Amino acid sequence: MRFMYIVSHPGPSTQPPPEMMEAMHKLSDREIKAGRMIDSGGLMPVETGARVRIADGKLSVIDGPFVEAKEVVGGYAIFELRDKDEALAMAKEFMQMHLDFMPGWEGTCELRSVRRRCAKCGRWP
Amino acid sequence: MRIAVRETTLRQMRPVAVTAADIDRTIVAVWRIEQPRLITSLARMLRDVPLAEELTQEALLAAIEHWPATGIPEKPGAWLMATAKRRALDHLRRHRMVARKHEMIARDLEQEQQAMPDLDAGLDDDIGDELLRLIFTACHPLLSREVRAALALRMICGLTTGEIARAFLQPEATIGQRIVRAKRTLSESGLAYETPRGEELSKRLASVLEVVYLIFNEGYTASRGEDWLRPQLCHEALRMGRVLTSIAPHEPEAHGLLALMELNASRAAARTDAAGEPILLLEQNRGLWDQLQIRRGMQALGRACELGGANGFYVLQAAIVACHAQAEIADDTDWQRISGLYERLTVVARSPVIELNRAVAVGMAEGPEAALAIVDRLTQNYHLLPSVRGDLLHKLGRYAEARAAFEAAAALAGNQRERDFLKRRAAEAAALSL
Numbered sequence: 069m070r071f072m073y074i075v076s077h078p079g080p081s082t083q084p085p086p087e088m089m090e091a092m093h094k095l096s097d098r099e100i101k102a103g104r105m106i107d108s109g110g111l112m113p114v115e116t117g118a119r120v121r122i123a124d125g126k127l128s129v130i131d132g133p134f135v136e137a138k139e140v141v142g143g144y145a146i147f148e149l150r151d152k153d154e155a156l157a158m159a160k161e162f163m164q165m166h167l168d169f170m171p172g173w174e175g176t177c178e179l180r181s182v183r184r185r186c187a188k189c190g191r192w193p
Numbered sequence: 194m195r196i197a198v199r200e201t202t203l204r205q206m207r208p209v210a211v212t213a214a215d216i217d218r219t220i221v222a223v224w225r226i227e228q229p230r231l232i233t234s235l236a237r238m239l240r241d242v243p244l245a246e247e248l249t250q251e252a253l254l255a256a257i258e259h260w261p262a263t264g265i266p267e268k269p270g271a272w273l274m275a276t277a278k279r280r281a282l283d284h285l286r287r288h289r290m291v292a293r294k295h296e297m298i299a300r301d302l303e304q305e306q307q308a309m310p311d312l313d314a315g316l317d318d319d320i321g322d323e324l325l326r327l328i329f330t331a332c333h334p335l336l337s338r339e340v341r342a343a344l345a346l347r348m349i350c351g352l353t354t355g356e357i358a359r360a361f362l363q364p365e366a367t368i369g370q371r372i373v374r375a376k377r378t379l380s381e382s383g384l385a386y387e388t389p390r391g392e393e394l395s396k397r398l399a400s401v402l403e404v405v406y407l408i409f410n411e412g413y414t415a416s417r418g419e420d421w422l423r424p425q426l427c428h429e430a431l432r433m434g435r436v437l438t439s440i441a442p443h444e445p446e447a448h449g450l451l452a453l454m455e456l457n458a459s460r461a462a463a464r465t466d467a468a469g470e471p472i473l474l475l476e477q478n479r480g481l482w483d484q485l486q487i488r489r490g491m492q493a494l495g496r497a498c499e500l501g502g503a504n505g506f507y508v509l510q511a512a513i514v515a516c517h518a519q520a521e522i523a524d525d526t527d528w529q530r531i532s533g534l535y536e537r538l539t540v541v542a543r544s545p546v547i548e549l550n551r552a553v554a555v556g557m558a559e560g561p562e563a564a565l566a567i568v569d570r571l572t573q574n575y576h577l578l579p580s581v582r583g584d585l586l587h588k589l590g591r592y593a594e595a596r597a598a599f600e601a602a603a604a605l606a607g608n609q610r611e612r613d614f615l616k617r618r619a620a621e622a623a624a625l626s627l
Contacts, residue, residue, distance in 0.1 A: 101440070
């Protein structure tokens with residue numbers, strides 16, 4: 069099963085301490101070598117982005133930063149794992165690292181399984 | 194604070210009871226993630242891969258026994274590592290190692306543990322070398338291909354004996370016995386702990402790649418039984434392929450095999466229709482091909498060629514599949530290039546299967562007549578041969594002969610779905626021959 073992890077936190081982003089970067093690097097290195105992590109990326113600050121939104125039947129473009137935003141997405145990763153149990157174990161390990169190396173940091177790691185046609189029967193779930 | 198505490202709060206928000214089965218599943222999931230690191234660390238201590246595997250299993254049992262009561266530790270990986278290492282130390286002590294060398298190892302390790310009871314220690318280990326040793330031990334050419342596959346799934350992917358048995362449609366006892374016997378063979382031959390290097394590594398790698406590809410194909414083609422695909426085996430083989438490219442990064446064939454598997458797997462969702470019927474490559478909806486996987490496959494293929502492996506057995510096959518992956522529509526397929534690649538492949542490995550595939554490519558590049566000439570030179574009769582013949586005859590308008598070929602193919606096919614498909618094609622040809 070393919071899972072997408074989206075990490076968000078109340079903005080703005082802060083630079084993680086070197087110990088955190090090192091631990092994160094180690095974990096992702098392990099996961100790439102284990103063939104589980106197949107893609108990932110940290111996101112640049114919201115100032116570099118924009119939102120294209122539809123509301124009241126109208127399309128509008130809002131350049132970052134977004135004043136009204138409560139949460140900022142900081143990064144994503146795509147993993148291939150056997151099941152949701154494995155996916156949860158990964159997310160817990162990842163978040164535990166934040167707890168250890170970034171005291172006071174708060175945020176969410178959301179994991180969602182990517183919708184794919186069943187390889188066995190060809191049906192969409 | 195333990196994770197279990199937070200799970201309690203979660204439970205309060207969501208009225209779903211966490212059952213014992215849930216906890217077991219969580220434990221197994223954690224264990225599976227940690228297993229290669231556990232086995233490799235223990236193997237280094239014990240100088241014995243099969244024994245390391247056994248003691249790693251004991252650590253899992255200990256977790257299943259303790260965690261439901263204590264809650265899942267904050268760092269479950271570290272807990273498993275500490276427990277497994279303790280088992281290994283016990284073992285070393287119990288066996289009061291005959292050789293002084295071993296006593297020294299035990300003492301060193303004990304001191305190391307007392308000096309820094311650092312539960313994170315495992316995370317810092319560079320396990321590349323040990324993992325290589327683990328894979329090469331599981332896939333030792335002394336063992337038969339089937340045994341190598343079972344051992345690899347067990348020791349590298351953490352599949353249970355039952356799961357392996359189901360995947361290979363074998364009784365659990367049979368697989369269990371095979372694994373036990375294989376481990377004994379390795380221990381008795383003194384092959385329980387060795388790492389091939391240099392030229393020896395390249396030579397031995399072939400036996401590893403063969404096993405990984407066997408597992409992939411077992412999942413991808415499901416030659417027996419009702420299932421067209423057994424996705425789990427593909428998934429495990431892909432994972433092993435990725436592991437191999439990271440621990441043997443200079444071996445072009447490792448990258449070639451990974452490319453071949455990624456590119457083939459990229460079509461998984463497009464290979465069957467909603468009723469589970471197979472869809473042939475050229476008729477597949479290419480929009481369903483997995484672009485992320487194709488990208489990864491192309492990267493691996495590029496790397497293999499950079500390493501000078503363009504004429505390798507797996508690299509050539511990957512290059513062929515890449516021609517399909519890169520064609521946006523079926524009509525864009527570069528059949529000239531594909532038939533050229535098959536030509537090169539027959540130089541590396543002569544086999545009727547490759548020759549048959551070459552015929553298909555030649556048929557697309559030059560027409561069915563040229564292809565039929567190749568096919569008619571082949572004698573070995575397995576279901577794909579009459580199936581391809583039938584297709585070529587059909588294209589040439591020789592419908593009665595096509596029908597006979599499809600019927601012969603259906604009689605030889607081992608998979609019900611494939612059989613049904615071939616019978617349908619026979620019926621189509623029959624209708625046209627009237």
